[in-house]
Amino acid sequence: MKKIAILGSTGSIGTSTLSVVHSRPGDFRVIGLSAYRNMRLLARQIKLFRPKLVSVKDEPAIRKLEKLADLSGVKVYTQDQGLAAIAAHAEVQTLVVATSGIISLRPTLSAIERGKTIALANKEPLVMAGEIVMAAVKRCGARMIPVDSEHSAIFQCLHKEEHRALSRIYLTGSGGPFRDFPKDRLNRVTPEMALRHPKWKMGKKITIDSATLMNKGLELIEACRLFGVGPERIEVVIHPEAIIHSMVEFCDRSVLAQLGIPDMRVPIQYALDYPYRRDNAVKSPDFFRIKALRFFKPDNERFPCLNIARQAARAGGTSPGVMNAVNEVAVEAFLDGRIGFNDIPAVIRRVMKKHACITHPTLEQIFSVDEWARKEARLLCYQQ
Ligand SMILES: NC(=O)c1ccc[n+]([C@@H]2O[C@H](COP(=O)([O-])OP(=O)(O)OC[C@H]3O[C@@H](n4cnc5c(N)ncnc54)[C@H](OP(=O)(O)O)[C@@H]3O)[C@@H](O)[C@H]2O)c1
Numbered sequence: 001m002k003k004i005a006i007l008g009s010t011g012s013i014g015t016s017t018l019s020v021v022h023s024r025p026g027d028f029r030v031i032g033l034s035a036y037r038n039m040r041l042l043a044r045q046i047k048l049f050r051p052k053l054v055s056v057k058d059e060p061a062i063r064k065l066e067k068l069a070d071l072s073g074v075k076v077y078t079q080d081q082g083l084a085a086i087a088a089h090a091e092v093q094t095l096v097v098a099t100s101g102i103i104s105l106r107p108t109l110s111a112i113e114r115g116k117t118i119a120l121a122n123k124e125p126l127v128m129a130g131e132i133v134m135a136a137v138k139r140c141g142a143r144m145i146p147v148d149s150e151h152s153a154i155f156q157c158l159h160k161e162e163h164r165a166l167s168r169i170y171l172t173g174s175g176g177p178f179r180d181f182p183k184d185r186l187n188r189v190t191p192e193m194a195l196r197h198p199k200w201k202m203g204k205k206i207t208i209d210s211a212t213l214m215n216k217g218l219e220l221i222e223a224c225r226l227f228g229v230g231p232e233r234i235e236v237v238i239h240p241e242a243i244i245h246s247m248v249e250f251c252d253r254s255v256l257a258q259l260g261i262p263d264m265r266v267p268i269q270y271a272l273d274y275p276y277r278r279d280n281a282v283k284s285p286d287f288f289r290i291k292a293l294r295f296f297k298p299d300n301e302r303f304p305c306l307n308i309a310r311q312a313a314r315a316g317g318t319s320p321g322v323m324n325a326v327n328e329v330a331v332e333a334f335l336d337g338r339i340g341f342n343d344i345p346a347v348i349r350r351v352m353k354k355h356a357c358i359t360h361p362t363l364e365q366i367f368s369v370d371e372w373a374r375k376e377a378r379l380l381c382y383q384q
Contacts, residue, residue: 004272005032005051005092007083007107008099010041012203013121013147016264017096018045020272023281028272032086034099036079037061043068050074053089055082079103087111094272096147097122100205101328102370105129106363112142119271121147123218128321129366130225144226145271150219151226152267153245153258158227159275161250168233169223170247170255174199174262175238175296176211183302189341191334199242199262208331212344213298217309218327221320224313231313236306238296243285261285304345308352317359318369319352325373326351333381343381351376 004021008014014033021028034055035042046054046069053075056062062076077085087095087107094117097104105125111118113136120126125133137144146152150171158166177196178186194211195204202210209215216236223234237247245267247257260266263282270277300307305327312319330344339347351373358365 006096009033010035010038013098039064083107117143126225150246157248157256168249172239173216174242213303214305322373326377329377
């Protein structure tokens with residue numbers, strides 16, 4: 001029985017992870033769960049999985065949880081200590097990191113330092129501090145298994161292959177809901193329109209990122225860090241059917257791809273069971289119904305976020321972190337109706353222009369630059 005903990009158990013990835021766990025009685029024991037605001041869902045998860053420790057936003061959240069759940073035998077923490085306590089708990093073998101944002105960077109590092117396996121869905125730790133995180137994985141003999149479907153696909157294609165034989169990565173993406181919109185129509189896109197993703201059901205922030213293609217940009221940086229390749233060796237391919245989750249080309253021009261219907265339970269389960277594969281209830285792709293798989297080049301003019309991310313990946317250091325921080329603020333401002341869809345890349349560009357990149361930053365520098373970037377972005381989004 002594998003002992004696991006989930007940071008962000010009430011989110012889209014967190015609930016899918018628990019659905020995999022629930023479908024496999026006897027295979028997993030849930031030691032820790034963290035939520036932020038959703039106490040109703042956390043209460044149901046506590047009833048079903050009886051974790052030893054849970055983490056919530058603050059004291060009022062604890063009081064709410066006490067009314068909703070039987071907490072006997074469950075140690076309840078507030079966020080400031082809870083995430084770290086779960087990540088470092090001696091019994092946890094695999095830590096699923098499924099929070100959004102940067103809150104899990106330190107707890108993830110602490111689990112890595114204890115040699116645990118990290119099933120990483122949360123892109124931000126690698127985007128902000130990829131060098132530090134991957135160096136710690138190497139130093140501490142920990143294992144980092146990507147949960148993002150594209151990175152899981154690449155990881156699966158590279159399994160047991162010689163790393164030096166890797167020549168190129170094809171990172172696929174569906175193109176989002178506005179793939180065919182002309183630029184002027186993109187100006188009139190509303191948050192409701194952007195939240196309707198054609199292929200994947202996900203949290204709000206990542207759904208907007210998918211519409212701007214910033215999600216592909218963040219994934220590009222994530223892939224550079226995870227697989228130790230430069231951005232020039234990663235080709236982004238728009239593949240509307242979302243059946244190929246990514247591909248890898250080797251030096252003999254042989255290309256391996258991982259395929260399947262879009263269902264996050266597959267990469268989550270792969271990360272939980274690695275290096276084994278187990279049966280599940282996910283449907284097979286019906287190739288006779290799918291009929292055709294299409295591939296397009298991304299349109300960098302209509303969707304500039306991808307190129308911004310490429311430049312940030314090239315610059316390295318604190319640049320990807322600044323891009324990520326400004327993007328988070330801009331997406332929030334777009335959802336609040338404060339800025340338009342096309343303003344998101346414009347705001348990111350303006351703050352990045354002002355930033356003096358630190359090449360090999362410490363964690364403290366990364367966090368302080370993150371704070372600076374958010375402040376600058378808020379000024380642009382909210383005080384005009
Ligand atoms: N969804 C996908 O299919 C998908 C695919 C690939 C990668 N990812 C990545 O996985 C991560 C999670 O995505 P998601 O779609 O599952 O997000 P989500 O649905 O928004 O869930 C986020 C989770 O984090 C918690 N959370 C939010 N703010 C927090 C804070 N300040 N401190 C602590 N916990 C906080 C939420 O708690 P409450 O709900 O209780 O407030 C929730 O449990 C993201 O980095 C995303 O880019 C997601």
